[in-house]
Amino acid sequence: MNQSKKDIFISYASADKFEALKIAQKLEQRNITYFLASKSLQAGSHFQEEIRENLIQCEELFLLLTPNGLKSEWVHLECGAAWALGKHISPILFKCQPDDLPTIVTGLQAVHIEDLDRTIDDFEERQRNKKRNPTLLATQQSIDLTSEGRYYIGIDIGKATINYCLFDYESFSGNIYSHDEEGALYSNSIKTPASFDEIYSKIKKIIEEIAFKARERKIFSIHGIGIGLPGMVDPKEGMLVHTPSFNLRKLRFKAILEKIINWRGDPIKNLIPDGGKNIPIEIDNDVRCATRWRWLRHSPEAQSLVCIFIGNGLGSGIVVNGKMLYGKHFFAGEAGHTTISSQTDFFKSPLEKCHCERKGHHWEMHVCSYGIIHLMKTLDTERFAQLEEKYVHRHSKKSLTYPLAEAFYDGDPYAGEIVDKFFEHVAIGVANYVYILNPQEIVLGGGMIRAFHSRDKASPFFKRTTHDLLLEKIREYITPSFDRDYLTIDFTPKQYLSSLGAALIFKDNSYFEYKHQ
Numbered sequence: 001m002n003q004s005k006k007d008i009f010i011s012y013a014s015a016d017k018f019e020a021l022k023i024a025q026k027l028e029q030r031n032i033t034y035f036l037a038s039k040s041l042q043a044g045s046h047f048q049e050e051i052r053e054n055l056i057q058c059e060e061l062f063l064l065l066t067p068n069g070l071k072s073e074w075v076h077l078e079c080g081a082a083w084a085l086g087k088h089i090s091p092i093l094f095k096c097q098p099d100d101l102p103t104i105v106t107g108l109q110a111v112h113i114e115d116l117d118r119t120i121d122d123f124e125e126r127q128r129n130k131k132r133n134p135t136l137l138a139t140q141q142s143i144d145l146t147s148e149g150r151y152y153i154g155i156d157i158g159k160a161t162i163n164y165c166l167f168d169y170e171s172f173s174g175n176i177y178s179h180d181e182e183g184a185l186y187s188n189s190i191k192t193p194a195s196f197d198e199i200y201s202k203i204k205k206i207i208e209e210i211a212f213k214a215r216e217r218k219i220f221s222i223h224g225i226g227i228g229l230p231g232m233v234d235p236k237e238g239m240l241v242h243t244p245s246f247n248l249r250k251l252r253f254k255a256i257l258e259k260i261i262n263w264r265g266d267p268i269k270n271l272i273p274d275g276g277k278n279i280p281i282e283i284d285n286d287v288r289c290a291t292r293w294r295w296l297r298h299s300p301e302a303q304s305l306v307c308i309f310i311g312n313g314l315g316s317g318i319v320v321n322g323k324m325l326y327g328k329h330f331f332a333g334e335a336g337h338t339t340i341s342s343q344t345d346f347f348k349s350p351l352e353k354c355h356c357e358r359k360g361h362h363w364e365m366h367v368c369s370y371g372i373i374h375l376m377k378t379l380d381t382e383r384f385a386q387l388e389e390k391y392v393h394r395h396s397k398k399s400l401t402y403p404l405a406e407a408f409y410d411g412d413p414y415a416g417e418i419v420d421k422f423f424e425h426v427a428i429g430v431a432n433y434v435y436i437l438n439p440q441e442i443v444l445g446g447g448m449i450r451a452f453h454s455r456d457k458a459s460p461f462f463k464r465t466t467h468d469l470l471l472e473k474i475r476e477y478i479t480p481s482f483d484r485d486y487l488t489i490d491f492t493p494k495q496y497l498s499s500l501g502a503a504l505i506f507k508d509n510s511y512f513e514y515k516h517q
């Protein structure tokens with residue numbers, strides 16, 4: 001008996017042997033092992049037992065559907081068995097249409113045999129994900145059953161704007177469909193209303209809008225809604241534990257939203273995949289969502305990564321050992337409130353206390369926009385007014401961040417003094433991360449970073465990028481014997497990545513692992 005475990009079980013009707021061999025050949029070219037009855041079975045072996053054994057042991061099932069296959073008892077049986085075993089099934093069509101699929105596989109992503117490479121790409125990607133989280137096989141299978149449709153909605157609720165997108169897991173793996181460069185099929189944003197009651201009804205409207213756009217693209221099922229929220233978020237209870245942005249505590253966000261979204265008779269109802277009563281909703285902290293996007297989209301192989309977002313506040317997302325770090329009470333990565341000095345005058349900052357009202361000089365006081373603006377005003381009121389007058393009108397936003405960056409790269413000495421401190425303090429915090437986590441990559445993002453990143457290429461004064469200037473500062477804090485050259489600093493220039501990362505919750509095994517702990 002052939003006991004060696006195969007990657008793919010190819011299910012086909014014997015009349016389609018030629019097409020099945022074509023699939024086998026493709027798999028062979030890509031070093032993927034397979035089980036194909038006519039080739040693998042030796043005369044005299046126990047035919048049925050062999051098939052059963054291979055079905056149990058295989059990673060996934062490729063189902064060749066043709067007019068012959070649809071009539072074949074074996075194909076139906078193998079498909080049913082694979083389904084019951086929780087195996088991922090990929091229907092491959094030849095001379096038939098998605099409409100012809102047997103009930104058990106309707107809603108699965110079917111491809112024509114000509115596009116077989118896509119199916120194999122997807123298989124390889126799932127294998128990579130499994131390798132990253134080997135302990136999670138059981139959970140992953142149950143997630144896979146509900147994620148066949150591959151269309152997800154991501155919504156990021158920020159203090160000022162709500163960003164949202166329709167995300168296509170297919171284009172995430174780098175092919176088909178027209179989409180924007182980051183993989184969203186459709187994305188948009190609106191101003192955030194003042195109260196959460198209004199936010200709920202806006203979310204309902206957003207989903208209707210996306211449902212409409214989805215249908216324009218002939219997408220008829222959406223398999224999940226991921227939502228990013230500012231503050232402490234408990235994915236287990238679906239609760240917004242605490243959010244300073246909205247001054248709220250203990251909001252049962254998920255339960256309330258479920259009641260509102262899963263109403264009857266509206267467009268969204270028709271998008272619920274076969275057999276499901278509700279669209280699954282998952283919530284997570286917005287910084288973790290942005291981190292997840294950066295991780296799964298651009299460094300899916302990274303075992304450790306830190307994303308630090310510096311804007312009006314400072315938050316970070318941490319990936320260690322291939323998993324997002326949440327911590328006991330969901331605030332792992334709240335590095336903005338780590339103390340960088342106990343003395344109030346250590347950095348000659350005019351701010352006496354962090355807004356969290358605890359002792360010490362907290363990191364975010366020295367790098368976030370409110371701290372920097374405070375510093376600018378106190379250091380030199382006159383120069384501050386001059387800079388404001390000279391630069392602010394050139395920028396659409398009222399924020400002083402972009403004007404400061406522009407003045408800095410123009411070589412303005414006052415801006416230079418401020419920015420030097422800013423870079424220094426960013427470097428201190430980043431270096432602390434390097435020592436504590438020794439991460440593979442550190443990614444900097446957020447409004448403050450974007451402002452400098454957007455100006456530096458045009459600078460005739462420095463001829464060096466923000467990246468270079470920052471890296472140099474960071475390295476001053478790290479001992480050379482720690483092989484400083486490994487340090488990768490990257491920028492995330494996009495603003496709407498939290499909504500993409502929210503849609504990606506359903507692709508992040510570590511989220512579900514944490515949730516079911």
Ligand SMILES: [Zn+2]
Pocket residue numbers: 336337354355356357358362
């Ligand atoms: Zn603080």
